[in-house]
Amino acid sequence: MREFDKVLDVKEKVLWEGKPQFWPFFLGGTTVNAIGGLIFLVVGLGFIIAGLSEGNYFILLLPHFWVGVALVFGVPIYNALVYKHTFYAITDKRVLIQKGLIGRDFEMVDFDQITNAEVNVSVIDKIFGRDSGSILVSSAGTFTQGKHGPIAKPYTLRNISNPYNVF
Numbered sequence: 629m630r631e632f633d634k635v636l637d638v639k640e641k642v643l644w645e646g647k648p649q650f651w652p653f654f655l656g657g658t659t660v661n662a663i664g665g666l667i668f669l670v671v672g673l674g675f676i677i678a679g680l681s682e683g684n685y686f687i688l689l690l691p692h693f694w695v696g697v698a699l700v701f702g703v704p705i706y707n708a709l710v711y712k713h714t715f716y717a718i719t720d721k722r723v724l725i726q727k728g729l730i731g732r733d734f735e736m737v738d739f740d741q742i743t744n745a746e747v748n749v750s751v752i753d754k755i756f757g758r759d760s761g762s763i764l765v766s767s768a769g770t771f772t773q774g775k776h777g778p779i780a781k782p783y784t785l786r787n788i789s790n791p792y793n794v795f
Contacts, residue, residue, distance in 0.1 A: 630715045631732050632724055644794055645717040651756040652787035653711055658703045659752075665699025668692050716785040718794070723765055725783055735783050741767040744782075747791045761791030 632642065672693025679686075710729045717724040723742075725735040742765055749761035764782040772779050788794060 641720045646788050648787040649757050649760045652753050652760050654707050661699045661703050665696045668696030737767050747795050760787045762786045
């Protein structure tokens with residue numbers, strides 16, 4: 629459910645609003661997780677089959693198999709659940725992102741705080757989307773400290789239709 633009215637200023641006008649396309653959003657970011665998860669599943673499944681053939685049911689407690697299950701199925705399930713609460717808007721003052729599974733989370737960046745913006749069209753967008761792509765918006769506050777220095781974590785309007793027009 630769209631809930632931007634809770635955070636809009638009195639005279640703020642919405643110039644554009646949208647929602648991600650389902651299939652690119654659902655599948656986005658899952659490729660690496662799925663490959664790693666499949667490795668865990670295969671290794672864990674080997675141990676489970678060997679253990680069960682010996683009559684050892686405690687082998688089901690090995691985390692390898694369950695980590696694989698979580699990696700392969702967890703991200704897509706999370707994306708499917710959070711999809712219905714994900715909305716984007718661009719107003720005459722700022723960029724708004726609404727998301728959240730349990731509660732509504734809002735990310736906002738004022739135009740005067742934006743230091744960089746770019747459009748990214750991924751392989752998933754090309755294969756599963758209908759003219760979809762993502763807009764990445766950076767500001768000074770989008771950097772976090774990593775082990776080897778600052779890491780950019782831009783605000784992202786993921787898998788939206790007509791990203792170049794919106795940009």
